[in-house]
Amino acid sequence: MTRTAIIAGQGDLPAALAARLDAPVVAALEGFIPEGLVPDATFRLERLAILMRNLIAEDVTRVIFAGAVRRPDLDPSFFDPETAQLVPRILAAMQGGDDGLLRAVIAVFEERGFEVLGIGDVAPDLVPAEGVLTGAPTAADEADAARAAAIVRALGDVDVGQGAVVAGGLCLAIEALPGTDAMLDWVAMTREGEGGVFFKAPKPGQDRRIDLPTLGPATIRRAAKAALSCIAWEAGGVILLNREAVLAEAEAQGITLWARAS
Incomplete structure (x- = not known):
């Protein structure tokens, strides 16, 4: 066997x-x-x-x-x-x-x-294909997601991180060694205002059989505390754990979830 x-x-x-x-x-x-x-x-x-x-x-x-x-x-x-x-x-x-x-x-x-x-x-169901899972991206979300995606690509080229937070075109934080939770917690403690996008993606050229970024219910709660309006990620490149709980939490927090085309 x-x-x-x-x-x-x-x-x-x-x-x-x-x-x-x-x-x-x-x-x-x-x-x-x-x-x-x-x-x-x-x-x-x-x-x-x-x-x-x-x-x-x-x-x-x-x-x-x-x-x-x-x-x-x-x-x-x-x-x-x-x-x-x-x-x-x-x-x-x-x-x-x-x-x-x-x-x-x-x-x-x-x-x-x-x-x-x-x-x-x-488990292909754990890696969402392109589409909006909750809410609807606004024009501001789309612009911030595009900016964040460019930042994450640049970070990946030097093997630094897989995520960034952008609001109003300004980068509020990038993911480094402490990880996603630390980045979102820092944004929650330091930012003023609300709105913006948390974006995740694999590094350019990354072997996608290992170390894909992961999102779960705790990520949604941290994004809500950081007053973000949208979580976006590269379609087919991020693991969505506990899908039903993630969608329910996002709906409750009013956060758009968007698997974005690369």
């Missing part, structure tokens, strides 16, 4: 995927346990080769990466001999930013014979 493994981090996404797969193997990075799901195994990055051997023994031929992680601190004493041979490659990839590191991890799995899947391959 061919099986799929979920290489899991924190959050609700791994559980959402597990519910759509037949008897998946769930391997969680140590320290980043997913919510609502008990992993079959935990692993350290320093023992990546051992993890892959164990997955092969479980008849796993396909893997999908899901959930939030941060770069772990590597402990040289934990490396097994085979994984240690990958260290120069991994360290070099780290110097190239998050996207470079993720591409290197994908390559390592593919070289061991695994097929690496994207979220859309397993």
